Amino acid sequence: MTDALRLERVSFAYGDVTALAEVSFALGPGERAALLGRNGAGKSTLVRLVTGLRRPAAGSIWVEDWDTRDRPPEQLARRVGSMFQYADQQLFARTVRDDVSFGPRALGFAAPEVQQRVGRALAALGLEAHAAHHPYDLPPAFRKLAALAGALALEPRLLVLDEPTAGLDRALRARVASALLERAAAGAALLVVTHDLAFAAETLERALVLDRGRLACDEPLAGLLAAPPRLEPLGLAPPAVAALSRALGLPGAPVREADAARALARVAAGRRAPLD
Amino acid sequence: MTRLSLEHVSFWYPATDTPALADVSLEVAGGEVVALVGAVGAGASTLLLVAADLAPRVVGGRLEGAVDFRGRGNGEGGRGIVLPTPWTQVSGMAFTVWDEVAFGPANLGWPREQITRHVDRALARLDIAALRAREPATLSGGELQRVIIAGILAMDPALVLFDEPTAELDPAGARMLWRLVRSLAAEGKAVIVATSDLDALPDVADRVVWLEQGRAKKIGPPALLAEDALCAAGLGTAVAVVWRAGGLPRPYPLTVDDAVRLWRHR
Numbered sequence: 001m002t003d004a005l006r007l008e009r010v011s012f013a014y015g016d017v018t019a020l021a022e023v024s025f026a027l028g029p030g031e032r033a034a035l036l037g038r039n040g041a042g043k044s045t046l047v048r049l050v051t052g053l054r055r056p057a058a059g060s061i062w063v064e065d066w067d068t069r070d071r072p073p074e075q076l077a078r079r080v081g082s083m084f085q086y087a088d089q090q091l092f093a094r095t096v097r098d099d100v101s102f103g104p105r106a107l108g109f110a111a112p113e114v115q116q117r118v119g120r121a122l123a124a125l126g127l128e129a130h131a132a133h134h135p136y137d138l139p140p141a142f143r144k145l146a147a148l149a150g151a152l153a154l155e156p157r158l159l160v161l162d163e164p165t166a167g168l169d170r171a172l173r174a175r176v177a178s179a180l181l182e183r184a185a186a187g188a189a190l191l192v193v194t195h196d197l198a199f200a201a202e203t204l205e206r207a208l209v210l211d212r213g214r215l216a217c218d219e220p221l222a223g224l225l226a227a228p229p230r231l232e233p234l235g236l237a238p239p240a241v242a243a244l245s246r247a248l249g250l251p252g253a254p255v256r257e258a259d260a261a262r263a264l265a266r267v268a269a270g271r272r273a274p275l276d
Numbered sequence: 277m278t279r280l281s282l283e284h285v286s287f288w289y290p291a292t293d294t295p296a297l298a299d300v301s302l303e304v305a306g307g308e309v310v311a312l313v314g315a316v317g318a319g320a321s322t323l324l325l326v327a328a329d330l331a332p333r334v335v336g337g338r339l340e341g342a343v344d345f346r347g348r349g350n351g352e353g354g355r356g357i358v359l360p361t362p363w364t365q366v367s368g369m370a371f372t373v374w375d376e377v378a379f380g381p382a383n384l385g386w387p388r389e390q391i392t393r394h395v396d397r398a399l400a401r402l403d404i405a406a407l408r409a410r411e412p413a414t415l416s417g418g419e420l421q422r423v424i425i426a427g428i429l430a431m432d433p434a435l436v437l438f439d440e441p442t443a444e445l446d447p448a449g450a451r452m453l454w455r456l457v458r459s460l461a462a463e464g465k466a467v468i469v470a471t472s473d474l475d476a477l478p479d480v481a482d483r484v485v486w487l488e489q490g491r492a493k494k495i496g497p498p499a500l501l502a503e504d505a506l507c508a509a510g511l512g513t514a515v516a517v518v519w520r521a522g523g524l525p526r527p528y529p530l531t532v533d534d535a536v537r538l539w540r541h542r
Binding site for chain 1: 314315316317321360361363414416417418419440443444445446447448449450451472475510511513514515517518519521522523524532533535536539542
């Protein structure tokens with residue numbers, strides 16, 4: 001099967017400052033990957049390369065069978081939906097609905113198809129009530145969701161998101177999680193830059209960790225989150241649920257809230273007794 | 277002594293009928309860290325704008341009730357606010373990080389020597405001295421957030437207001453920020469912080485204000501974040517939320533350490 005995304009020894013520098021050095025990995029359809037690492041590790045640079053806003057200095061990036069070097073960003077948008085860190089900068093229309101419609105319209109879909117996609121994207125994020133609002137009348141958190149809805153409405157094969165949950169409350173983070181899981185279940189690959197490891201634990205399955213521009217780690221996310229000594233040198237810290245599981249010795253070292261709650265209930269009911 | 281007092285404050289944004297803040301009363305003194313928690317739209321950011329004297333003075337709208345602030349008289353009344361969107365808070369007038377951080381102090385008309393001292397100290401506190409010659413436009417999101425915070429602290433405000441200050445920071449950066457918040461309070465500054473990083477608050481906040489639809493629903497110690505009602509509202513710490521979801525009895529633990537203690541004594 002064709003990979004949704006494949007990086008082959010990708011390097012990039014801003015002047016003398018190396019941002020990415022020989023990064024290689026591939027994502028299959030429906031795969032859900034977290035792109036993690038310190039501030040300045042190269043995560044946002046990688047997003048710019050994958051979305052075609054920058055070109056790799058060396059190496060190549062493939063979106064399915066397209067070499068991104070041959071495709072301008074507007075063409076890549078047929079396959080790659082993206083949301084940038086500064087989501088405000090992505091919004092320009094007078095209403096949330098118009099903004100979300102822009103992508104599918106620009107891809108040339110007929111009006112009814114545009115309407116359906118926009119409806120699905122707004123519904124996935126629970127934004128229907130804000131569809132007629134001006135984006136800048138909304139709190140920053142909702143502007144972020146509006147930008148995400150714009151990416152979802154493209155119904156792309158690859159979603160590349162930079163910090164989609166920064167500044168969101170628990171309920172909105174859950175909306176983002178369920179919308180992303182729905183897209184992944186429909187076959188879209190996810191590449192999500194995030195510092196929010198609690199959100200990552202709930203939503204994503206694979207950890208790609210950048211450290212000073214190099215891919216320092218590529219493995220299942222749950223295992224990595226359950227191993228604090230390995231997180232520290234990568235500039236990461238275990239989310240509270242993983243820390244709780246570890247402190248109580250919960251069976252299976254769950255990192256998701258629902259799994260931890262189940263394990264806790266089982267142990268409390270006396271079926272297993274760690275720590276004793 | 278620094279003190280901010282809000283008495284029965286309500287605030288309406290321009291052209292809106294529903295108040296963004298409704299009858300909020302709150303006192304914050306120097307040395308204190310008060311955290312505002314609530315769902316998006318509950319009024320935390322608005323409360324910060326009111327506390328910063330930006331709403332209605334700059335934002336427009338209408339305010340009822342009384343807002344009183346006493347600072348040490350530094351700068352523009354001695355209040356500084358860090359917005360949740362650092363990229364909207366860059367001066368756009370500086371070609372280096374050092375100049376960006378100096379922008380506020382310079383506009384306060386301070387003598388050069390005082391500006392230099394405050395800028396250098398702020399850069400050191402945010403651990404960004406190494407970025408001093410960088411152009412702000414080339415920074416990563418987390419780096420820029422630190423620069424903006426440094427620029428506010430360089431003005432030495434008596435009241436510091438933070439809106440989602442860790443949103444762009446990595447875990448090490450977030451830890452640094454929360455330590456910084458405590459050290460600002462230890463210096464006698466009053467700090468109000470709106471945050472969705474609930475798990476950080478037990479170690480950081482002296483008091484927590486639960487906002488819902490513009491109202492201060494409850495004000496109390498961080499232990500509030502383990503109460504059933506806050507957990508139900510999505511405002512419990514992760515540990516409390518897991519405990520509750522697991523059907524274990526109250527009281528729910530607030531932190532991992534509390535959970536371990538409870539677990540051992542069950």
